[in-house]
Amino acid sequence: MAAPEAGTIGQAGRRLGAAVRKLGAVAFFLMAMLRALPYAMRRPALVWRQVHNAGVLSLVIIMTSGFFVGMVIGLQGYDAFSRLRQEDLLGAGAALTLLKELGPVVTALLFAGRAGTALTAEIGLMRATDQLSAMEVMAVDPMGRIAVPRFLGGVISVPLLTAVFSSIGILGAYFVGVQLMGVDNGAFWSQMQEYVESEDVWEGVLKSAVFGVAASLVAVFEGYTSERTAEGVGLATTRTVVITSVLVLILDYMITAFLL
Amino acid sequence: MESTPARELGAGMFVLLGFAALFFLATQTTNIESYINEDGYLVTATFEDVAGLKERAPVTMAGVTIGRVEKIEFDPDGLNAVVTMRIGPKFNRIPDDSDASILTAGLLGSKYVGIGPGGSETYLAANSRIELTQSAIVLENIIGKLLFRFGTESDHATSSTDAGPSE
Numbered sequence: 001m002a003a004p005e006a007g008t009i010g011q012a013g014r015r016l017g018a019a020v021r022k023l024g025a026v027a028f029f030l031m032a033m034l035r036a037l038p039y040a041m042r043r044p045a046l047v048w049r050q051v052h053n054a055g056v057l058s059l060v061i062i063m064t065s066g067f068f069v070g071m072v073i074g075l076q077g078y079d080a081f082s083r084l085r086q087e088d089l090l091g092a093g094a095a096l097t098l099l100k101e102l103g104p105v106v107t108a109l110l111f112a113g114r115a116g117t118a119l120t121a122e123i124g125l126m127r128a129t130d131q132l133s134a135m136e137v138m139a140v141d142p143m144g145r146i147a148v149p150r151f152l153g154g155v156i157s158v159p160l161l162t163a164v165f166s167s168i169g170i171l172g173a174y175f176v177g178v179q180l181m182g183v184d185n186g187a188f189w190s191q192m193q194e195y196v197e198s199e200d201v202w203e204g205v206l207k208s209a210v211f212g213v214a215a216s217l218v219a220v221f222e223g224y225t226s227e228r229t230a231e232g233v234g235l236a237t238t239r240t241v242v243i244t245s246v247l248v249l250i251l252d253y254m255i256t257a258f259l260l
Numbered sequence: 261m262e263s264t265p266a267r268e269l270g271a272g273m274f275v276l277l278g279f280a281a282l283f284f285l286a287t288q289t290t291n292i293e294s295y296i297n298e299d300g301y302l303v304t305a306t307f308e309d310v311a312g313l314k315e316r317a318p319v320t321m322a323g324v325t326i327g328r329v330e331k332i333e334f335d336p337d338g339l340n341a342v343v344t345m346r347i348g349p350k351f352n353r354i355p356d357d358s359d360a361s362i363l364t365a366g367l368l369g370s371k372y373v374g375i376g377p378g379g380s381e382t383y384l385a386a387n388s389r390i391e392l393t394q395s396a397i398v399l400e401n402i403i404g405k406l407l408f409r410f411g412t413e414s415d416h417a418t419s420s421t422d423a424g425p426s427e
Contacts, residue, residue, distance in 0.1 A: 052271040059274065095289045160278025167281040170289065189288075196289045205282070 029221050032143055033151055039144030040152060046145070050153025054115040054216075058161055061114050062107060066165035069106060070172025073097055077173065078181045087183050091192035094173035099196065099204040103166035105252050108211035111158055112244035116219035119150050120240040123223025124233035132224075147220050154216025155209075162208035207255050214251060215244045300327060300348045301386035305360040305373075309395040310341040313362055313371040319345045321375045326351040329373060345373060347384075355380040359392035364399075371396060 040046060073094045081087050123146060126132050132142040170192075177183040219240045226236030310332055319327035327347035335342045347354070357378030362371055375390070384390070 048268060048271045051274065052267045055278075056267075056270045056274045059277075099285065099289065156275075160275060160281070163278050163281035163285060167284050170285075192289050198286065198290045201282075201285050201290060204285075 025225065026217070026221055029224065030217065033148050033220075036141055036144035036148045039141055040148035043149075046149035047152045047156070050149045051156050052153075053118070054111070054150075054153045055157030055161060058111060058114045058157065059164070061110055062161045062165050063168050065106065065110055066103075066168035067172040069102055069165075070094065070098065070169030070174075071176045073102070073169065074173035074176030074181070078177055078183065087177075087181075088187035088191050089195075090173070090177045090183050091188035091190075092195035094177070095170055095192045095196050096200060098166045098169040098173070099200050100207075100256075101252070103162050103169060104204050104207035104211055105248060107162040107165045107208065108158060108215055108248045109245055111154070111161060111212075112215050112219070112241050112248070115154065115157070116215050116240045116244055117237045119154070119216075119219040120223035120226070120237045121233055123147070123150070123220060124226035124236050127224065127226055128228040128230070128233055130228075147224055151216045151220045154219065155212045158212025158215060159205060159208040162204065162211075166204060203255075203259050206259075207252065210251055210255060211248050214247050218244045218247065300346045301352070302330060302344055302346055303327075303384055303386075303388060303390060304342055304344050305390040305393050306335065306338065307341045307343060307360075307362060307393050307395050309398065310343060310362060311371070311396045311398050312364075313343065313373070313396065317370065317372045319347065319373045319375065321351070321354070321377065326375075343373065352383065354384045356382050356384045356388065357392070358384065358390060359394065360390045361394035362396035364397065 074090065077090045077093045077097075078087060081089050081093065123132075126142075126146065132146065135142040135145060174188060178185050178188050222236040222240045222243070223233075226232050313329065313332060315329055315331055317329045318325040319329060327345050330344040330346045333342045333344070334340075343360075354375065355378040357380040359376045359378065361374050361376070363374045364371055378392075
């Protein structure tokens, strides 16, 4: 009875140790990227290529999802507000929901699934096929050449994608609320402008910036440190989605608690 | 993935689209110009009770917003509240004997300041004071008074109809 217990505790301890060590590894990785930052800054074409990969190629999924999320807010919001006889508040409710919560969070989750996985798999495969080591042999810094441009591409893309998502979402809510359910057009926009403060917009921008850094860091780190096997790259890709999703939701609560 | 002109154009368009969306959110969803104007002139008014009035609350005349509440302070000498309001520069012909009252938007809505026009030929100047004021109506006090009245009335009612038929 005592022996397996000791084993379990020992195992748990080893796992905890590994988790803490990974946290430290992420910190060192971030510092190494900061050191390689000037290299990437001198080659903006590398960063723009990654903005294309992470941002432009995510636009379709972001816009489609944003429109449908906005439409369902229009529908649910209309149902909820009409129970209170306050349909005119639909615009304010939809804008606040999208700007402060759904826009940043859903965009970050979609980004992790669409672009984060691609980053991890790409860098992981480079690692597995020794391309990163080959770069080092050729005196090219893989950190500055591969990791930093991809990180910056994500950091730039996520806030912009979030703004697109929230805007399209508000249009979706407008489409369902005003065009289909018959909320007054003027009331929809004027109540929105009445109740939404510029702080609400900035809260969404701050959140999306933090989520962009977190999602990009996780994706690049997992790819860079993945095992050099086909299975290892697959596992790293899965970890990117899982870690980013949980991290985004935890960070979301913490930022909200700070700002309210 | 090579960097072709088409992709560079795509990335540039994406950044523009993102900032356009941000601009849309910052300007269309919020009522930004209503309180960033720093011009206009300040006017104060002293109220016995400002219950629930907040800074940046609208100052209205005939139902039209002409300014914002700038700050609310407690005057330790007069034991009342001093409300400083910033009136828009366009509205510079308000009679100086106008009165200010604290009103409620709707039954339970937010508080705002309403200015009722006076008949004077001279106008409110910068940093002047509105003398005639009416304090906020505190709903709890009115309900309290009503309940008290109903309470005393129903006492009379029950004593006079004691013998009456009951259901």
